[in-house]
Amino acid sequence: MAESLSYTEKLKKWNRFEVEKFSKKAPVTTPYPFIDIEKPPEYRGIPHINPEKCIGCGACVNACPPDALILEWDKEHGVKRLTFNAARCIRCHRCVEVCPTGAMEPTNIFEIATDNKEDLVEVVEHKLAYCEECGEYLDFTERQIEYVKAILPKEIIDMYALEDRIGLTQEAKMRKTVEKLRETEGNAYPAFILVKKGGEE
Numbered sequence: 001m002a003e004s005l006s007y008t009e010k011l012k013k014w015n016r017f018e019v020e021k022f023s024k025k026a027p028v029t030t031p032y033p034f035i036d037i038e039k040p041p042e043y044r045g046i047p048h049i050n051p052e053k054c055i056g057c058g059a060c061v062n063a064c065p066p067d068a069l070i071l072e073w074d075k076e077h078g079v080k081r082l083t084f085n086a087a088r089c090i091r092c093h094r095c096v097e098v099c100p101t102g103a104m105e106p107t108n109i110f111e112i113a114t115d116n117k118e119d120l121v122e123v124v125e126h127k128l129a130y131c132e133e134c135g136e137y138l139d140f141t142e143r144q145i146e147y148v149k150a151i152l153p154k155e156i157i158d159m160y161a162l163e164d165r166i167g168l169t170q171e172a173k174m175r176k177t178v179e180k181l182r183e184t185e186g187n188a189y190p191a192f193i194l195v196k197k198g199g200e201e
């Protein structure tokens with residue numbers, strides 16, 4: 001005959017039998033944090049910037065959904081600063097996917113509790129490239145320029161022209177182009193190309 005018990009009685013019974021049955025075989029908790037936890041290999045933890053590999057391109061900054069990564073330019077001191085705040089990180093690893101140099105390294109670290117929030121911040125500073133013509137710092141880092149020169153296919157790129165211009169501000173590039181045209185075409189190109197707002201050359 002089927003057992004007819006109230007819900008409360010059933011619960012009590014289930015508790016007594018199930019706990020007795022499973023308590024010794026299958027613990028539902030572990031002694032963490034006194035023992036290390038084994039993470040699945042695909043677990044996405046807090047990433048880390050390898051300053052040796054980073055070129056300061058900012059691809060990770062553009063990809064980061066919660067703005068855990070930011071870029072700042074300090075042109076007075078010729079510095080580009082990449083800051084990573086692990087407290088904002090949602091561990092999506094978009095930064096790892098887009099980083100062209102492998103500088104954004106994945107980890108499976110998930111414990112970030114601290115009593116000092118500065119512990120959660122990583123800063124990498126890069127030297128900005130300097131335009132010899134204008135005497136101004138560019139938006140690019142020296143490492144970005146070196147990286148671009150290294151990866152461009154030399155068979156199809158005029159490396160001489162690239163070397164000649166890659167380290168210049170936009171204005172210096174334009175000036176150089178016009179000077180070159182004047183040299184080659186015997187002043188055939190009009191000076192209006194050089195005229196800026198206000199009519200100054």
Ligand code: SF4
Nearest residue numbers: 064089090092093095
């Ligand atoms: S893992 Fe995601 S949230 Fe964290 S820094 Fe990278 S892109 Fe930003």
Ligand code: SF4
Nearest residue numbers: 054055057058060099
């Ligand atoms: S994408 Fe990679 S190389 Fe570029 S700034 Fe971020 S960490 Fe550095």
